[in-house]
Amino acid sequence: MVETQLLVVGGGPAGLAAASAAASLGIEVLLADEGLKLGGQLVKQTHKFFGSREHHAGVRGIDIPNLLLENQDKVNIMSNTTIIGCYEDGVLTAVTGEDQYFKIKPQRVVFATGASEKFLSFPGNDLPGVYGAGAVQTLMNQYGVVPGKRVLMIGAGNIGIIVSYQLLQAGIHVAAVVEAAPNIGAYLVHASKLARAGVPILTRHTIVEAKGTDSVQSAVIAQLDEKWQVIPGTEKELEVDVVCLAVGLSPVLDLLSQIGCRRKYIPELGGDVPFRDKQLKTSIDWIYVAGDTAGVEEASAAMVEGRLAGAAAAAQLGADSTEAGKIIASCQASLDSLRRGPVGAKIRAGIAKLEGGCCKCLNHQA
Amino acid sequence: MLKSSGIAQKSDWEAKLPDVNRRKSGPYVVIECYQKIPCNPCEGACPNKAVTIGEDINTIPCVEYGRCNGCGICISRCPGLAIFVVDEGFCPGFGKILIPWEYLPLPTKGSVVAGVGRDGKELCPAEVVEVRIAKNQDRTAVIGLKVPLDFVNQVRGIKLGGEENGR
Known part of the structure; x- marks a missing residue:
């Protein structure tokens, strides 16, 4: 003892x-x-x-x-x-x-x-290529391994925005950051760094589905209405091989x-x-x-x-x-x-x- | 708009500029910090005590432009990379801006990069006229860009990609 x-x-x-x-x-x-x-x-x-x-x-x-x-x-x-x-x-x-x-x-x-980390329910969330933001940071910043080539980030709180910035610094393309809330949760100065790098931050948006056979090949996002429901017809498919979750x-x-x-x-x-x-x-x-x-x-x-x-x-x-x-x-x-x-x-x-x-x-x- | 996109609008950043006389009388700092967050390193960074936050660290920094000489020491001290220095009298027709930069490889002095706005859109070619990366900047470089005068308060970054971001 x-x-x-x-x-x-x-x-x-x-x-x-x-x-x-x-x-x-x-x-x-x-x-x-x-x-x-x-x-x-x-x-x-x-x-x-x-x-x-x-x-x-x-x-x-x-x-x-x-x-x-x-x-x-x-x-x-x-x-x-x-x-x-x-x-x-x-x-x-x-x-x-x-x-x-x-x-x-x-x-x-x-x-x-x-x-x-919290998780999010959506079709395809069990595909390889769907990561938590902590895992992406561990791979990238501790072990020097990039998680993929093109990333869709879910969540515009400080973690989502900061990890997106770190991905850019590692030379990885961030297709977009989607956030279900009407406003960015992260400190705005962090968000502005991403905006200057040309990464769209899409508030009132969510992920509808991750697609792929053996791993993520694309992700469908859509706009949300004021009741947090998907607005039909606003779906967009992004070519990404990583969906990174930073949802709390x-x-x-x-x-x-x-x-x-x-x-x-x-x-x-x-x-x-x-x-x-x-x-x-x-x-x-x-x-x-x-x-x-x-x-x-x-x-x-x-x-x-x-x-x-x-x-x-x-x-x-x-x-x-x-x-x-x-x-x-x-x-x-x-x-x-x-x-x-x-x-x-x-x-x-x-x-x-x-x-x-x-x-x-x-x-x-x- | 800033709250939903991260992109400061003209009315946002114009309010951060000093008056016209000060703008013409030498380099000046522009602190593009719009939100009350608990943060105060800029206040301690200024050797001329031009930046004040005060006791409540959630206060937005206030610049006393009579004291600011545009030295740029505060740029790399801001964790939000929200501080820029603008010199509207750099050379006829052109101004110089100092921006914080944390992407490698660093642009080299003399190269021409693509200057981008707060939304990341390409605005104009920009010549790299200075690269500061002293030890006390702790890996946040400060890049000096020569840009047409009309763009001194529009360009806030360099287009990413290519051998030396922007080529």
């Missing part, structure tokens, strides 16, 4: 920030990550990040993991390690590689397990569900999300959440949440409460600031719903 003060599950932006914050407060931290290389989705993010200058804005995502781990030799890192169970007696089970099974008994846990993310809650954390369905935050208080503690006293696990947002917020959860867990473990309190307060202020604008409205609405629900049923500390 491996014993540690704090176990952080997941080495993406939130997990790294949580481990770093707790270690800086003198807490013994074990960081378990299923990947071979730490960073989670950051290792695929070749673009410069938004946010505040104090929190790595302007730095490319791929360069952030190293910044988050700077001076953190106190963090014990276990890569290639998947946490596979979480039990009421506070024991978690883990596997390194394919066959090294072991148990971990931490005093506190931060789950920063990220999110998984849902928090990964498997372990939190197993241990019985309370959850609530909040569409604004990506689906089922765990209840958590303002210090990111769940309904279970020794479990914290951070990043997309706590509600799908973006990487800047995930890093701040990680720091917050790491410091809050550290405070519970007996770290210097003044120092921990400073970090907690500054993170809460940063989150407010990141979410303050119009693009943060959805997140604010989601969190309000979550906290509203929480107060009725838990000993929720404001």
Whole structure:
């Protein structure tokens, strides 16, 4: 049995920030990550990040993991390690590689397990050539493999628009980006980069069908009316060999569900999300959440949440409460600031719903 | 239109230009940032403190044109690649624009590329008169294009494709 003060599950932006914050407060931290290389989705993010200058804005995502781990030799890192169970007696089970099974008994846990991609139903969606945007990024930005020659992107949120830009940078043709909503969800500056490259962004459009015998050879798109129904006669067939789906993310809650954390369905935050208080503690006293696990947002917020959860867990473990309190307060202020604008409205609405629900049923500390 | 296509319209970008006198008195920055998003690297990039965002990082940047000398340092610092510098007095009949650029291979100085508008449509030939790719730009190049004066606030990119994008 491996014993540690704090176990952080997941080495993406939130997990790294949580481990770093707790270690800086003198807490013994074990960081378990299923990947071979730490960073989670950051290792695929070749673009410069938004946010505040104090929190790595302007730095490319791929360069952030190293910044988050700077001076953190106190963090014990276990890569290639998947946490596979979480039990009421506070024991978690883990596997390194394919066959090294072991148990971990931490005093506190931060789950920063990220999110998984949503899928879309349409005829032909099982053809080879239909990818999730994460897979396209992994192939292209981690392994240097192009997914195809001509791409139809589904979804004009930040992921769809950014991955389209990265495809162009890799020399791949992007035939169009289709988006069912009337407006682009991504930051408009990202969308404008694509527009300058001549890629049409078609809002109020959807994919009707992917066609092909052994793999995708074309895709049919069509316009939607105000009730989100296909307008007959507007169908167009595009010659593409890749259909890339970027239609949203849902928090990964498997372990939190197993241990019985309370959850609530909040569409604004990506689906089922765990209840958590303002210090990111769940309904279970020794479990914290951070990043997309706590509600799908973006990487800047995930890093701040990680720091917050790491410091809050550290405070519970007996770290210097003044120092921990400073970090907690500054993170809460940063989150407010990141979410303050119009693009943060959805997140604010989601969190309000979550906290509203929480107060009725838990000993929720404001 | 901008919200549904990503293409800024004339009324959008015209509002971002300085007044006519300032436009004629030397290079000036054009920050084509139209949406309140949490982002502020441009504010810290300017050595002359010409760009202000302030305490709420969702504020759209505001340029004090008396302080801007069109140096272009901010161009590569903008994560949205939304900053351009325009010099309407480059040489008779022509202006120079500085644009951010992240496609390889980089165009070479002296080559002629196709200048494109905000919608990606080809507008005019453009001579590459400068290529900046210093270490502190972190892989965002800044390309100087010589374009006919009428196009200085129309051209915002280079046509992709070919050996050196645009040929």
